[in-house]
Amino acid sequence: xxxxxxxxxxxxxxxxxxxxxxxxxxxxxxxxxxxxxxxxxxxxxxxxxxxxxxxxxxxxxxxxxxxxxxxxxxxxxxxxxxxxxxxxxxxxxxxxxxxxxxxxxxxxxxxxxxxxxxxxxxxxxxxxxxxxxxxxxxxxxxxxxxxxxxxxxxxxxxxxxxxxxxxxxxxxxxxxxxxxxxxxxxxxxxxxxxxxxxxxxxxxxxxxxxxxxxxxxxxxxxxxxxxxxxxxxxxxxxxxxxxxxxxxxxxxxxxxxxxxxxxxxxxxxx
Numbered sequence: 001x002x003x004x005x006x007x008x009x010x011x012x013x014x015x016x017x018x019x020x021x022x023x024x025x026x027x028x029x030x031x032x033x034x035x036x037x038x039x040x041x042x043x044x045x046x047x048x049x050x051x052x053x054x055x056x057x058x059x060x061x062x063x064x065x066x067x068x069x070x071x072x073x074x075x076x077x078x079x080x081x082x083x084x085x086x087x088x089x090x091x092x093x094x095x096x097x098x099x100x101x102x103x104x105x106x107x108x109x110x111x112x113x114x115x116x117x118x119x120x121x122x123x124x125x126x127x128x129x130x131x132x133x134x135x136x137x138x139x140x141x142x143x144x145x146x147x148x149x150x151x152x153x154x155x156x157x158x159x160x161x162x163x164x165x166x167x168x169x170x171x172x173x174x175x176x177x178x179x180x181x182x183x184x185x186x187x188x189x190x191x192x193x194x195x196x197x198x199x200x201x202x203x204x205x206x207x208x209x210x211x212x213x214x215x216x217x218x219x220x221x222x223x224x225x226x227x228x229x230x231x232x233x234x235x236x237x238x239x240x241x242x243x244x245x246x247x248x249x250x251x252x253x254x255x256x257x258x259x260x261x262x263x264x265x266x267x268x269x270x
Contacts, residue, residue: 003037007044016041016057023060032064051081059244066252072101078241087210088238090114094217095242097127099249103136112147115187121154123187159188166193175204179211182218191221209237216243220250 003022006015019037026033038061045054058074075096082088093111096102102111108131115124128144131137137144162184171177182197198215205211216231228250235243 004040007040012041012044012048012050012053015044016053023064027064035061035065038065051077055081055241059241059248062245063248063252066099066248068099068101068103071099071249072096072103074245075099075101078245082238085238086114086117088242090118091213091217091239091242095246095249097130098221100134102131105137105141108137108144112144116147116151118183119158120184120187121151121158122184122189124151125155126187126189155188158184162188163190166197172197172200175201175211178204179214183214186214186218186221191218194218195222195224209235209239212236213239213243213246217246220246225250 003015003018019041022037023033038057042054042057062070079092112124132139165171165181171181178197178201182194185194195218202211213235216228219228229247232243232247
């Protein structure tokens, strides 16, 4: 009630301060904070056009409510903020996939298009098959069927070429080739094999935030949780928030396959 009185009076920062105190107290007591302590301040920040603060609140929310629904709500907003950065959009969609929060056909369409354009046929095939298996993509969908027809043979050829490149000393010695090969390995479900390649690329380009970020993703997918969290903590730039979210996902483990619908939180106008 105290939080709401501040929020309703337009004192958003004070209301969020009260909410944070409640969240901290609940966590300290070993209980889950009320979801309203996140949802109401997030809505108030949205109303005040303070998107960064709204995303800060939603990021905290997934720590206590790591359901596919809350992940989707947060990452969908982040996707809207990414603009025309195709690589960033692809990385956001990858986290949506990792948290089982891709539920709509348009997301699969965008993901498949971006991954196809970037040259990751193995990732495209795995994505579509996952969508078909979870019911998001009907197996009778001719558009995705056509994509599978073209990308499946490419995926087979590409996987063999990538596996060969990964073992070549010349690949490790070339940061650009090391990163490209590592990216393809992760897309093919070979995250552990990608780690030394990302590490080699990072050693040559230590300030590259994309390599630092994707190293953390590969470590997380390979089950190296502590190393992944440490890598995510070093990420700067426009992937910093995404790295924070990946760190939360890594600490919490994989999201459940299904969960109750989450309380509604802000969705910016398109």
